[in-house]
Amino acid sequence: MHELGRKAREASAWVAKADTGLKNKALLAIAAELETARPALRQANAVDLENGRSRGLDAALLDRLELTDARIDTMIENLNQVASLPDPVGTIDDLKYVPSGIQVGKMRVPLGVIGIIYESRPNVTIEAASLCLKSGNAVILRGGSESIASNQAIAQCIQKGLAAIGLPEAAVQVVETTDRQAVGTLISIPEYVDVIVPRGGKGLIERISRDARVPVIKHLDGICHVYIDDLADREKAVAIAVNAKTHRYGVCNAMETLLVNRAVAADWLPELAQRYQEIGVELRGCSEVCDLIPDALAATEDDWQTEYLAPVLSIKVVGDMGEAIRHINRYGSHHTDSIITESYTRGRDFLREVDSSSVMINASTRFADGFEYGLGAEIGISTDKIHARGPVGLEGLTSQKYVVLGDGHIRK
Template identity: 70%
Template sequence: MSLESYMNQIGQQARAASRLLAKASTKQKNMALFAMADALESARPRLISENAKDMDNGRAKGLDSALLDRLLLDNKRIDSMIEGLKQVAALPDPIGEISDMVYLPSGIQRGQMRVPLGVIGIIYESRPNVTIDAASLCLKSGNATILRGGSEAFYSNQAIAEAVTSGVVAAGLPEHAVQVLNTTDRDAVGMLISMPEFVDVIVPRGGKSLIERISKDARVPVIKHLDGNCHVYVDDEADLEKAFAIAMNAKTRRYGVCNAMESLLVHSAVADKFLPKLIGALQEKGVSLVGCEQTRAIDSSVELATEEDWYTEYLAPKLSIKVLANMDKAISHINQYGSHHTDAIVSQNYSKTRAFLTEVDSSSVMVNASTSFADGFEYGFGAEIGISTDKIHARGPVGLLGLTSQKYIVLGDGHTRDN
């Protein structure tokens, strides 16, 4: 079969499965999630032996240790995949929820019903656990899924796919509810993102270059996460103890995450008082610092930042620091150089916090809290498929709701429209 026929078949099967999933009951979907967990449990030896093939191939290809670590499937990771399935089963089912049902002057009642998006394509790198994460969230939200993982995880993903499908079928749901592509041909990705007749939305998960390439070529809507160049602004009316705790947490909790602070903005009236202690504490943690001239006047061990630094998401123990004359300049800086991901103000001033919340154009805007909280679990969604830096559809951490849409429903009793 040609690749094109294969992708066409996958698409048609997904579309047909999506019709059945859209009307599946919560009970059936949860049964499928538990059956998937059981199937993973039974498949442990096979999962580990298939993963060993990927690991061997990866080592032979010379993958670095970070990539090999992401690729690894051991018993602990299988445990957490199984646990994840149970957690998703425990989440409330958003599908079918009816809201805003009101009587209108014509006599009809109009409201909205939450429905699945239909078919979701997920493109991700060589992390086998994403296969289960993505499949479980899409299934719970009543969507059919087409998964395309990184080629380095090919054998692992095929083994996971078998377990997933056996669980889905055991619960009486359609066999093609979750399909993992069984080709490593790169052209398959290009086809997957240009089948609007079969695929309703693409969620790419991975590095910025992968996501940019997919967004550029896609003929289907993309829910995407680009970079997280997050800021904390410390106001002249900040409680400096809170500011210290928040800045340290936002920068040093974890370095490689998208909600880490990458740039610190400090009001000039408190820079002398605030920065020396913070700079010392950050340097003690091994964070390398670049800053504006005013920052360097306070501590000359800070390197001079370039224009490029203000745009940069380091994803590393590195921070840029800028001293500014007032909050308006901080807001302008964030809206210009930031990535509209997550930005925070530390201030005790009521009017300023109110203005900051309104004027900063980011998917999460925070007052007196660490940017680290920008996360589906911390926001109470129970799980997340990613964080969207788009403004259309889902913005910010995307949980089950981001994988749904709302249609209008109208109830009448023989009503017709007059004019």
């Protein structure tokens, strides 16, 4: 791992200064290699699937593992798309003269070497590599042991693409061992790795955050809320509450708790409950909710802090927006929360006071997504407070250094 790190550090200087055209060519060259290597990719993937079956992986995991032709299409499409995104590297902002006569500005620069630790889906290899490359970073990828053959095959395409363009192959390295110790080392070498992005289950992310000696950009829970204010438009409230919960269940930006203002609860909740029950969502509520919805189960303290990722919803009646905000800031995961209201003043206050990476007015929490936000791509959604919050795109993989232009200026 130290050797991998050393090579990545060396390569990072080359990627950092590669111009936009060169990086785009490399991305397209990798896409061409994937196209050519379809049979090899399917073959390598078959080995992983076979091993997975014999190790008794469940059907959902095997499905995520599979590299169908459609998924290879998506990887190629992904490379094309990242190539078409604007390059953040080198952008200079706020360059201005200060009283001493020097000009001071900020230049956007790559972070250096990024370590990505992820689980089963092999297409993450391409997603992560393309974003790191475009943002001028070298990357060390450590995928799940169950997808090792597929990842190696993808890695070969990447290396060939880089070599064809004359970029160092060490700009993208895939860890070849499934040894757990490799992860322990990767997250402990700040001299070679500048930031770690873990993608996977909560257990993985908690373990990495606890042990890392390198900064981590992470996403823990997605306990998202919709608060229906008494000054809400009823139609918008119902549409958003249904969409935020039921559009997709297993995603981090799905609503897990619905907060409803007492003034409209008796009138609106029965209709909403019926909509949820038609779709098959289990409802758990506070005592007031249980009085209004006979089929709802009683919610426990645990329910307010659970990311169900399933057709289950907890519902609580609150007295006013202040109570809703306190509930969100206390039980939520600082991910995405939305207020439904027609009140200008309440919307204004909600935006400021809710301490989450995405705060919304009259929109479904399902919009919290790099593509929907126009970032063009996303490497993950950060629930951290420093560096980047919310969907992390190319810019989140860079930082800004100061540039100073003088003409022989000295400090007096």
